[in-house]
Amino acid sequence: MPIRKAVAADLTGIQNLLLANGLPAQDVSGALIEGFLVAEDARGTIVGSGGLEQLGSSVLLRSLAVTPELRGTGIARELVAQLECHARSLGRQEIWLLTATAERFFERVGYERVSRDEAPREVRLCRQFAALCPATAACMRKRLPPNPLPDADGRLESS
Ligand SMILES: CC(C)(COP(=O)(O)OP(=O)(O)OC[C@H]1O[C@@H](n2cnc3c(N)ncnc32)[C@H](O)[C@@H]1OP(=O)(O)O)[C@@H](O)C(=O)NCCC(=O)NCCS
Numbered sequence: 001m002p003i004r005k006a007v008a009a010d011l012t013g014i015q016n017l018l019l020a021n022g023l024p025a026q027d028v029s030g031a032l033i034e035g036f037l038v039a040e041d042a043r044g045t046i047v048g049s050g051g052l053e054q055l056g057s058s059v060l061l062r063s064l065a066v067t068p069e070l071r072g073t074g075i076a077r078e079l080v081a082q083l084e085c086h087a088r089s090l091g092r093q094e095i096w097l098l099t100a101t102a103e104r105f106f107e108r109v110g111y112e113r114v115s116r117d118e119a120p121r122e123v124r125l126c127r128q129f130a131a132l133c134p135a136t137a138a139c140m141r142k143r144l145p146p147n148p149l150p151d152a153d154g155r156l157e158s159s
Contacts, residue, residue, distance in 0.1 A: 001040075001070070001075050002040055003048070005036075010036075011028070011033055017067065018065055021065040022101065024128070036049055037050055039075050047066065048065065048067070048075040050065075050079035051083070055120075055126050059087050059094075059095055059096070060097060060123060064079060066079075083095075084142070091147070095144065096119055096139070097141075098139055099140065100136070103140070110142050112142070113139065114141050
């Protein structure tokens with residue numbers, strides 16, 4: 001399933017996908033989706049989404065959804081992997097998220113549940129933490145490996 005960066009014309013498709021999968025969409029705007037990726041089927045329908053929201057020096061993974069017919073095929077895992085790659089390229093060393101519905105999935109892809117108090121202030125104060133998700137939702141974090149540094153010849157480490 002091809003995954004690509006979201007463009008402005010994807011806004012309605014992303015919002016529809018989120019609403020159909022029980023996720024908040026009211027604050028998903030044209031500016032926010034600049035940090036989103038989408039998976040698109042052969043007919044051009046958006047069947048998967050996920051995004052990074054920059055919050056000061058922190059980054060929140062949000063709006064991860066895959067249409068029910070295509071779940072279990074690895075789309076979300078790939079979306080998360082590409083978003084993590086992007087976060088690393090921005091120099092971020094950890095990603096935060098809040099989920100009321102997908103804690104097991106995120107554990108599977110390397111996130112650990114932590115107390116909300118451990119989240120940086122800008123994350124705790126963001127709209128999603130403050131209002132969009134219930135207080136019982138799991139706060140999760142993944143520490144990212146640092147980006148490979150170029151060696152003396154300018155080549156990147158292979159790991
Ligand atoms: C959570 C969600 C995005 C997962 O999408 P998906 O495309 O089915 O996930 P993948 O196929 O990439 O699964 C990757 C791995 O996680 C596992 N997994 C997927 N959903 C899971 C779940 N709900 N519980 C436990 N494991 C899960 C898969 O078995 C797979 O494991 P494997 O690679 O070791 O076999 C999808 O279920 C969804 O859209 N849910 C509704 C919206 C939602 O709750 N989003 C989270 C908001 S924060």
